[in-house]
Amino acid sequence: MQVKKAVIPAAGLGTRFLPATKAMPKEMMPLVDKPAIQYIVEEAVASGIEDILIVTGKGKRAIEDHFDRSFELEESLSSKGKLSLLAEVQRITELANIHYIRQKQPLGLGHAVWCARRFVGDEPFAVLLGDDIVRGEIPCLKQLVQVYEQYEQAVVAVQNVSREHVSRYGIVDSRDLGKRLSRVHSLVEKPAPDEAPSTLAITGRYVLTPRVFEFLEDGVIGAGGEIQLTDALARLNQAEGLLAYEFTGRRYDIGDKLGFIEATLDLALAEPELHDFVLDLMSRGAQQTSTSLAQHRM
Numbered sequence: 001m002q003v004k005k006a007v008i009p010a011a012g013l014g015t016r017f018l019p020a021t022k023a024m025p026k027e028m029m030p031l032v033d034k035p036a037i038q039y040i041v042e043e044a045v046a047s048g049i050e051d052i053l054i055v056t057g058k059g060k061r062a063i064e065d066h067f068d069r070s071f072e073l074e075e076s077l078s079s080k081g082k083l084s085l086l087a088e089v090q091r092i093t094e095l096a097n098i099h100y101i102r103q104k105q106p107l108g109l110g111h112a113v114w115c116a117r118r119f120v121g122d123e124p125f126a127v128l129l130g131d132d133i134v135r136g137e138i139p140c141l142k143q144l145v146q147v148y149e150q151y152e153q154a155v156v157a158v159q160n161v162s163r164e165h166v167s168r169y170g171i172v173d174s175r176d177l178g179k180r181l182s183r184v185h186s187l188v189e190k191p192a193p194d195e196a197p198s199t200l201a202i203t204g205r206y207v208l209t210p211r212v213f214e215f216l217e218d219g220v221i222g223a224g225g226e227i228q229l230t231d232a233l234a235r236l237n238q239a240e241g242l243l244a245y246e247f248t249g250r251r252y253d254i255g256d257k258l259g260f261i262e263a264t265l266d267l268a269l270a271e272p273e274l275h276d277f278v279l280d281l282m283s284r285g286a287q288q289t290s291t292s293l294a295q296h297r298m
Helices: 036-046 061-066 071-079 083-093 109-114 140-151 163-168 212-216 229-240 257-269 272-297
Strands: 005-009 051-056 097-102 125-128 132-135 155-160 170-178 181-189 200-208 243-246 250-253
Touching: 005 036, 005 109, 036 051, 036 061, 036 125, 036 132, 036 140, 051 061, 071 083, 109 212, 109 229, 125 140, 132 200, 132 257, 140 155, 140 200, 140 243, 155 170, 163 200, 170 229, 170 243, 181 229, 200 229, 200 243, 212 229, 250 257, 257 272
Parallel strands: 005 051, 005 125, 051 097, 155 243
Antiparallel strands: 125 200, 132 250, 155 200, 170 181, 170 200, 181 243
């Protein structure tokens, strides 16, 4: 069965970016000239997804407004002859069939995915987390969809991380099958560095079967006092197996300030009209830092 539906959890409070996120959803923070969540939606569409459910929370109305029509803005752009901008804002509203549901309580990622159960029905579906932006020749999610359609088993995107950072992720213990694919033996959510079975971390892309809702239904509280998706994946693995795929592409953790800055710079460098200016700006900044360090050592 083809994967045509995707779920994007977007109900988090974004506390790591306060005060910027006090009145603005973290998913709407701009990376150059697009909000972060638009990159996620565009990846889903480029991977063959037709229907998207965004799981929101209180104070997230700006996300809905962004993907909705804005007749006053469109009329203003049209009357001023700004036709390229008009085409872009209209394109945003036509990316996919986008639906919304509110997560009424902040009970964790697993609960946010569980909120999508009626939208998903009995089909395989994708989950894309908004804290991960991935750039590559083949969209990260499309790579997972191709694996799912070949093996007809749930698959998660993984990446090796440094051992000191394993406590930030769900970590898999798996058996290599070749061609960047492995069969998951076990999973653990946010282990201590000395307890992690590997350094292979689950990143924010999944293709799952609807049976995962059976294991999320129990509402078992896991790490951090929340309902963890990783715990449900461990049970799904026991029931029908789970694959892990080391995707190709450059991943940015934009849930972290340093990752957000890195993504902004790299995306700006990818824009022809910005490339030289940003490169010069970075060079001058490096020179100033070097001068300041030299003066500090004197």
